[in-house]
Amino acid sequence: AQSVTQPDIHITVSEGASLELRCNYSYGATPYLFWYVQSPGQGLQLLLKYFSGDTLVQGIKGFEAEFKRSQSSFNLRKPSVHWSDAAEYFCAVGASYNTDKLIFGTGTRLQVFP
Amino acid sequence: DGGITQSPKYLFRKEGQNVTLSCEQNLNHDAMYWYRQDPGQGLRLIYYSQIVNDFQKGDIAEGYSVSREKKESFPLTVTSAQKNPTAFYLCASSPEDGFNQPQHFGDGTRLSIL
Numbered sequence: 001a002q003s004v005t006q007p008d009i010h011i012t013v014s015e016g017a018s019l020e021l022r023c024n025y026s027y028g029a030t031p032y033l034f035w036y037v038q039s040p041g042q043g044l045q046l047l048l049k050y051f052s053g054d055t056l057v058q059g060i061k062g063f064e065a066e067f068k069r070s071q072s073s074f075n076l077r078k079p080s081v082h083w084s085d086a087a088e089y090f091c092a093v094g095a096s097y098n099t100d101k102l103i104f105g106t107g108t109r110l111q112v113f114p
Numbered sequence: 115d116g117g118i119t120q121s122p123k124y125l126f127r128k129e130g131q132n133v134t135l136s137c138e139q140n141l142n143h144d145a146m147y148w149y150r151q152d153p154g155q156g157l158r159l160i161y162y163s164q165i166v167n168d169f170q171k172g173d174i175a176e177g178y179s180v181s182r183e184k185k186e187s188f189p190l191t192v193t194s195a196q197k198n199p200t201a202f203y204l205c206a207s208s209p210e211d212g213f214n215q216p217q218h219f220g221d222g223t224r225l226s227i228l
Contacts, residue, residue, distance in 0.1 A: 004156070032214035043118075043204055043219035044157075051214070090156065094214040101172065102213040104156035 002027035002093045006105035013081050014113050021076040021108050023065075023091030032094030033074040035065055038107075039087045047089075050074065061085070086112045116141045120205050120220035126228045127192065127199060135190045135223045137205035143218070145211040146188040150174060151202040151222075160203075163188055164211035192225060200227050 003026045013019055025031055032051055036044040048059025055067040065076045074091060091105040118139045127133045139146065145164050149157040159172030163182040177196025182188050188207075192199045203223045208215035 009154075034216065036219075041222070041224075043120075043221045044206075044217075045219070046216050049216055092156075101159055102217065106154060106156045 001101075002031070002095065002103050004091055004093050004103050004105040006089075006091055006108050008108045009106070010109045010111070012111040012113060015083050016080050019076075019078045019081045019085070019110070021089050021091075021110070023074045023076065023105060024072055025074060025091070025093045026072060027093055027095075029095075031074075033065075033067060034092040034094065034102075035059065035063070035074075035076050036090045036092060036104075037061075037087050038090065044090060047076070081110075081112055083112045083114060086110055118205055118207055118218060118220035120203075120223050122223060123221070125223055125225045127225060128228050130194045132191055132193050133225070135192070135203055135205075135225070137188045137190065137220060138186055139188075139205075139207045139218075139220075140186060141207055141209075141218060142185070143207035143209050144185070145208045145215070146182065147206040147208075147217060148172075148178070148180065148188070148190045149204045149206065151204055157204065160190065199225055201225060 005024045034049045035047040038044045047063050048057050050057045050067045088107045088109045090107045094102045121136045147162040148160040158174050161180040163169035179191045205220045206217040208217045
């Protein structure tokens with residue numbers, strides 16, 4: 001079965017600064033990787049996904065993520081953070097096999113200071 | 115606009131009471147899911163359904179029940195057997211079955227104990 005680790009529980013950045021949120025996964029087969037964002041009291045919104053092909057994936061709201069197989073990582077980046085980006089971010093790994101489930105990391109809460 | 119509607123947004127349960135959380139989607143998606151979210155934890159899968167009249171247990175199904183009589187609807191019942199039901203419950207759907215598909219989420223129901 002697969003697993004996901006988001007090492008940073010809470011990150012604080014200044015508005016306009018760059019951002020990188022870390023995600024490490026463990027999965028024996030080809031991973032299907034996702035980043036979701038959750039605003040307080042809301043559901044999750046898909047930011048981007050990686051299935052195959054180009055390892056640098058562009059998403060919504062100016063986010064991108066890079067798949068690095070050698071490091072088992074799928075880190076989320078944004079060059080310049082806006083105050084509206086403050087939310088909780090979840091990395092998830094999907095399954096190649098029907099017996100495996102979508103596994104979510106424990107999330108990283110992003111706080112943005114003006 | 116297509117989407118997933120969860121109701122109610124807030125729900126209170128008395129001891130020994132069963133409560134039902136509603137989830138309706140108009141995305142024409144085949145697969146639907148229920149997750150439980152607790153603070154500091156990722157989402158945990160309760161039940162999922164890949165087609166009408168069929169559903170499978172997820173990782174934490176004990177104390178919960180579901181039905182899938184219509185494609186659009188996937189209600190979750192939290193029974194009195196669930197001793198720690200206080201949590202945020204999220205319903206999701208995906209166009210096809212399989213945990214390598216992006217999932218679309220509702221805005222959640224927060225369940226508390228009176």
